[in-house]
Amino acid sequence: MKKNITLLFISMCLSFCLLAQETTNSVSGGLVGAANYSRFKITDRGSLPLESKWKWGYAAGVFLNFPLGNVVSIEPQALYSVVGSKAELSGIESLDQQLGYLSVPLFVKFHLGEYVALALGPQFDFKLSAKDKLTDVSNKDDFKSTSIAGTGGIEFFPRGRVTIYGRYIHGLTKIEEPSTTAPYLYNQAFQAGLKFKLFGGKKKVTPPPPPPPPPAPVDSDNDGIVDSLDKCPNQPGTAKYNGCPVPDSDGDGINDEEDKCPNQAGIARYNGCPIPDSDGDGINDDLDKCPQEAGVAKYNGCPVPDSDKDGIPDSEDRCPSIAGVPENGGCPAIPEFNATNIQFVTGKSALTAASLRELTEIVEYMNKYKEIKLEIAGHTDNVGKAASNQVLSEKRAQAVKAALVKRGIASDRLTAVGYGMDQPIEDNTTAAGRARNRRVEFKFNQ
Template identity: 45%
Template sequence: MSFSNANAQDQNNPWAIGIGVNAVDFYPTGENAPLGDYFDEFFNLDDHYNYLPSLSTVSVSRYLSDGFSLTAAGSINEISKIGDSSASDLSYYALDGTIKYSFANLIKSKTIEPYLGVGGGYTWVDEIGAGTLNGTLGLNLWFNENIGLTVQSSYKHAFEDYLAKHFQHTVGLAIKFGGKDTDKDGIYDKDDACPDVPGLAAFNGCPDSDGDGIEDSKDDCPNEAGLAEFNGCPDTDGDGVADKNDNCPTVAGLKALAGCPDADGDGVADKDDNCPNEAGPAANNGCPWKDSDGDGVLDKDDKCPNEAGTVANNGCPEVKPAPEVMKQLNDYARTILFDSGKSTFQKQTDKVLQAMVAIFKEYPQADFSIEGHTDSDGSASSNQLLSERRANAVRDYLIANGINADRLTAAGFGESNPIDSNKTRSGKANNRRVEVKLK
């Protein structure tokens, strides 16, 4: 019996060699006496099998794709039994090629692998040869990824009458090889997500340099062992703020203060607090000075000390437009028409701009940002420049019509913030816009 193919091959181990022994049986082939019917006494080893007590078959296999492999095999034997008759030790030689299909994936097994094959070859008995058509049924039993045992039976139908039909049974050792593992981490390149860098099987071949159980590609701190909750970064002081974001990484503090402590609880981190043990407002670096209206602006700096306001407005209340007023402003802004590819206004836009001027004048203490946007036609750099010019054109118009320049800023965002699809004409029209936002 002999080995003739290594199935369960794939791109990882595309080549296989096999060695073994073979047995030839002329009896159960449906011929006349001294032969029997098909498969009659199929396992009568003593009376009908011809075999040599030595290595008698060698094969080479190459994986093709989708479970198919191609095998070339050579075998020798000595024929002393033809059915129930004896023969005078006739020589037997065979060269065969077989295409086989593995059922390993179908049955989802990496150990037991049945297969079928079809092929042909040339067989010589007593130095007289003829072509054969071969059908094969076999089973591989894999001990590990590279070594296995193969058992198979092949029916050989001769094309010439002088060569009898017969079965050739084989058993032997299969050895697979040829897998590529560039980084030598034990994971073949085909299955290795990082084929050039040694890694771990748990991460499909990618490394975990700091050994914290988070692969480097997902680890924000790949060279420092850390915690999963911080994407692999450490938290030395255990305050719930990762060291990379902690302004006081060795002293436990508050998340609200970027990991720094606040001994007096005044909302000013101790490192920035001129009076760390006395609560005081941030505006006075944490020291306790009078703030009559409690707006966070010390009386000495508060232009409206008896009326709560904002720090940005020097302690005075800000009068900002309501959401519906901002909506009206943006409805006007989106109808501003520019000349194609330019930052100059079309004539009919003047009425829209004047309406916007009137709203701005109603809120003299409010500050605004003018933002320009484009569609995706043209290059990103030209769109960015055009959006900036258009935003500044609106700002310049407002300033020229009596709005304080200190209240207005302008910025362009090019094509980076679409509000609609750039694949349709209407979507592009929506994306070409000016927006107004409160600062």
């Protein structure tokens, strides 16, 4: 068996030499040197408290790389690899095993650019030697002649002459011969080393010199359009007109091909025609909602609307559907009546019978104009305390509101407000002045 393995190793070395002569530039090969850090992985200790320890070793050999493109390549290697393991039994070193293999990993490599590659694949190990270093005795018969492992790692500068690599080796088959007492042992190792490329790889190809530049085309008028394509070679123009100037008969800046009124100056918005304004109100027809009737810009070219024809435009008319007066913002005028005739029982908020008759005009007014809302403002003179007058003015305003509601006016059309003695209309120093200040006023509240 050892003779066959040796012959295999020699034949692979010879094949490298032959391929070095026959291969193309894309195939490469060289030498490998590495350090191993290994141990036996124990999966079934049985009754033995055996602890595996790491051990240093080495590896050396050759490699061949066959690229399958710019990214993937196949790389077999043939290495003489020394691995092994130390072991302790109950804390006492009981084993220092060394194994020598012809290791044949078969890698599939993935190049991640010029500087990094990933490699993985199976490894086939053929036993060459086995020795217990503690006793210096060969125990080759205790281990199987072949084993299989999975391996994978990373390479740096994989396309260079010197490559740095590291990989992990994980045994997939048991390495010891069957025994009733021995645990299950598998090889386990880390390997780091260098690869030295001796031949092959990509050669730097010198690109052919670029062809001489063609002669510069002639452009007599320097308009950026060469004479061979310029219909007006001696007159600067634009590419749109094949080197000729843009025609513009009416001089409005819009060329004749796009100008719907080529002989009448206009603007681009109207395709070269003047702005149309049919009703002459200064608002062009495109923006004029009443193009045949003069109007104002505020109403988009239409006349100012006045629905109730009271001379107050709807936008300013608080009662646009009822003719009114400017003082009330376009709403009808409130009937005038003698506010001093709205009298109350002395010191109270109850209306006198005469006062109730004064409210008739207000009732008629509100029945006529259903949209109108009024504020009933109660006022007092300055006799008495301000707080008392305030309360009294509010109660009297509420009394007037109640009287109007009783006569059929909806409550939500009336607002009662008391102002106390804060808004006099006459001097409170005279009896006549105080009488006029004791009043109820109606204000438009639309």
